[in-house]
Amino acid sequence: MVVNVVINGYGTIGKRIADAILKQNDMKLIGVAKTKPDYSAIIAYRNGLYIYTLRDNIDKFEAAGISVAGTIEDMLDAADLVIDATPKGVGAKYKSLYESKSKKAIFQGGEKGDLVEVSFNALCNYDKALGKKYIRVVSCNTTALCRVIWALKKNFGIKKVRATIIRRGADPHEIKRGPIEALVPNPVKLPSHHGPDVKTVISDIDIVTTAIIAPTSRMHMHVFNAELEKNVTVDDVIDAFEEAPRIILLSETNGFNSTAAFIEWSRDMGRKRYDIYEVPIFKESITIVNGNEIWLMYGVHQEAIVVPENIDAIRAMFELETDGFKSIKKTDNSLRILKRWPE
Numbered sequence: 001m002v003v004n005v006v007i008n009g010y011g012t013i014g015k016r017i018a019d020a021i022l023k024q025n026d027m028k029l030i031g032v033a034k035t036k037p038d039y040s041a042i043i044a045y046r047n048g049l050y051i052y053t054l055r056d057n058i059d060k061f062e063a064a065g066i067s068v069a070g071t072i073e074d075m076l077d078a079a080d081l082v083i084d085a086t087p088k089g090v091g092a093k094y095k096s097l098y099e100s101k102s103k104k105a106i107f108q109g110g111e112k113g114d115l116v117e118v119s120f121n122a123l124c125n126y127d128k129a130l131g132k133k134y135i136r137v138v139s140c141n142t143t144a145l146c147r148v149i150w151a152l153k154k155n156f157g158i159k160k161v162r163a164t165i166i167r168r169g170a171d172p173h174e175i176k177r178g179p180i181e182a183l184v185p186n187p188v189k190l191p192s193h194h195g196p197d198v199k200t201v202i203s204d205i206d207i208v209t210t211a212i213i214a215p216t217s218r219m220h221m222h223v224f225n226a227e228l229e230k231n232v233t234v235d236d237v238i239d240a241f242e243e244a245p246r247i248i249l250l251s252e253t254n255g256f257n258s259t260a261a262f263i264e265w266s267r268d269m270g271r272k273r274y275d276i277y278e279v280p281i282f283k284e285s286i287t288i289v290n291g292n293e294i295w296l297m298y299g300v301h302q303e304a305i306v307v308p309e310n311i312d313a314i315r316a317m318f319e320l321e322t323d324g325f326k327s328i329k330k331t332d333n334s335l336r337i338l339k340r341w342p343e
């Protein structure tokens, strides 16, 4: 079976998922929807994508030289599944339209967990998404936390997690967010929402998170601390992370000493939009205290990390692959996700 997919919301996340779908042989991209005929819409159109919009905006698209394929309703009629990548909170407003057209839908991390049947992370709960109609791929920060927790929990057991999230102030293309010169507790009253969000995927985890928004646009960074159920060595932890999909250890000896280095590495490798799908861990940050307490730091490329999860969610919802690890492998091969570097 080939699943016909449409994307409502062709922004930071939507355009990357569109590119990833074009690389799969078990799903087909039917079209994408936007409300404004801006440069992104024009480039997508020139690259051969079918563009849909709101009925009232069709004239504006035509005036910009974009011959629209139809309305968002028309786009849904041609689909088996819609990826909703509209801005935070807008997806919830669209759900009744998706329901009325009997279309499966994947929402993103800006939507609330109670909108869907399953909050999804491919490593943690692929099985729960099998055959489901409404799924939410959790946010970039929650996705990274889930992957790291999954690898540690599976190998050593976890008593509790305490993590601090240093959040990027804006995505690179955004001009209305900040801060420009401040570090902003997010929120001042602890904890942050990320811990509860992780629990929508891993319900039995003891986790508390705090967050600070920083004047940077390219990546988030996490300072992660956990108490494990057994004593471990740094080498044990390195082995566990080396085996885990979508996590990569990058060494200071190769120059990986900041999020800027991660981005430059991805640019040097020629990755489109310098996307980093993996969780890049600062290898030398892995520290063990008192035998069973682990500390580490890693980056999160907010624009890209959720892309492979969306591809796996499609496969699970249509049971194209019932074994989550087979889907992960297929997705990772198609997106050239790395396990080791250099390799």
Ligand SMILES: NC(=O)c1ccc[n+]([C@@H]2O[C@H](COP(=O)([O-])OP(=O)(O)OC[C@H]3O[C@@H](n4cnc5c(N)ncnc54)[C@H](OP(=O)(O)O)[C@@H]3O)[C@@H](O)[C@H]2O)c1
Pocket (backbone or CB within 6 Å): 008, 009, 010, 011, 012, 013, 014, 033, 034, 035, 036, 037, 038, 085, 086, 087, 088, 089, 090, 108, 109, 110, 111, 138, 139, 140, 171, 302, 303, 306
């Ligand atoms: N950016 C991140 O770091 C990140 C990471 C993980 C998850 N997420 C989540 O992913 C979702 C999308 O975020 P994003 O950062 O990709 O947002 P974005 O860059 O602002 O993109 C949103 C897209 O939706 C379109 N849109 C706006 N209103 C619409 C409507 N009523 N109908 C159809 N399309 C509409 C916008 O195009 P027009 O302007 O032309 O309307 C734009 O293409 C959110 O839930 C967010 O929380 C974001």
